[in-house]
Structure formats: structure tokens, C-alpha cells
Amino acid sequence: MKSTHKLNHIGIAVRDLDEAVRTYTEGLGLTCTHREVVEDQMVKTAFLPAGESSLELLESTSPDGPIGRFIAKRGEGIHHICLEVPDIKAAIADAKAQGMRLIDEEPRRGAHNMWVAFVHPKSTHGVLLELSQPIEEAVES
Numbered sequence: 165m166k167s168t169h170k171l172n173h174i175g176i177a178v179r180d181l182d183e184a185v186r187t188y189t190e191g192l193g194l195t196c197t198h199r200e201v202v203e204d205q206m207v208k209t210a211f212l213p214a215g216e217s218s219l220e221l222l223e224s225t226s227p228d229g230p231i232g233r234f235i236a237k238r239g240e241g242i243h244h245i246c247l248e249v250p251d252i253k254a255a256i257a258d259a260k261a262q263g264m265r266l267i268d269e270e271p272r273r274g275a276h277n278m279w280v281a282f283v284h285p286k287s288t289h290g291v292l293l294e295l296s297q298p299i300e301e302a303v304e305s
């Protein structure tokens with residue numbers, strides 16, 4: 165009985181972030197609410213909310229980055245799906261216990277103030293899966 169997961173966003177690899185943002189805003193009527201560079205992933209990202217989820221457009225800042233290599237191999241397109249979970253460490257442990265192949269065994273900081281960890285597409289029927297959990301700011305009084 166675990167329906168605590170939420171589809172947080174769908175990541176789309178694009179060649180030109182500005183052009184892609186224009187397509188999705190001017191062409192399709194979405195709004196870009198957030199842009200961020202994630203240095204260790206070598207990406208520039210833009211978030212466009214759609215209901216409870218968002219589209220995340222990703223442009224590589226280097227041909228050697230994961231998005232750069234993805235586009236070189238497959239062209240633009242859907243790159244990953246992100247599920248938000250209540251407890252990312254537990255989600256990683258569960259996936260590992262099931263013999264799933266993890267790209268990140270420990271959560272790391274992703275865009276949008278989230279802990280993230282990727283699961284290999286070989287273990288998810290062909291979809292690169294990002295697990296995420298909002299980073300709680302310690303603001304207890």
C-alpha cells in the first residue's frame with residue numbers, strides 16, 4: 165500500500181535551452197518558473213510546471229556531460245522521469261534489495277533543492293529513473 169510517490173517531473177534533453185523554453189512557453193503556453201545550472205551534472209535546466217508535475221528541459225554545458233552524450237547518441241527527447249518519494253534513502257535501499265542497478269547509491273543534491281538518485285534504465289524497463297526528495301531546511305524552532 166505505497167501510493168506515496170508522485171510524478172515530480174519529466175526530463176527532456178534539448179540542444180538549445182533558450183529555444184526549447186520558447187517552444188514550450190510561446191508555442192505551448194507553459195510558464196518557465198525556475199532556471200538553474202547543476203554544475204556536477206554539466207547541465208542548465210529550466211522547469212515548466214504542468215499541474216502537479218513539471219517538464220524539466222536540460223541543455224548540456226559540455227559535450228562530455230550526461231545530456232551531451234545522450235543527445236550525441238540518440239538526439240533530443242525524453243531523458244528521464246522523476247518520482248518524488250517520501251524517503252529517498254529508504255527508496256534506494258528497497259531498490260537495491262530488489263537487485264536493481266543504481267547509478268547513485270547515495271542521494272546527492274540535484275536541481276530545485278532536492279536530494280536525487282538515479283536508477284539505471286536496465287533495471288526500470290528502459291527508462292532512466294530519478295528518485296527525489298525535497299531537502300528539508302532545518303528550521304525547527
Ligand code: ZN
Nearest residue numbers: 175220246294
Ligand atoms: Zn530531473
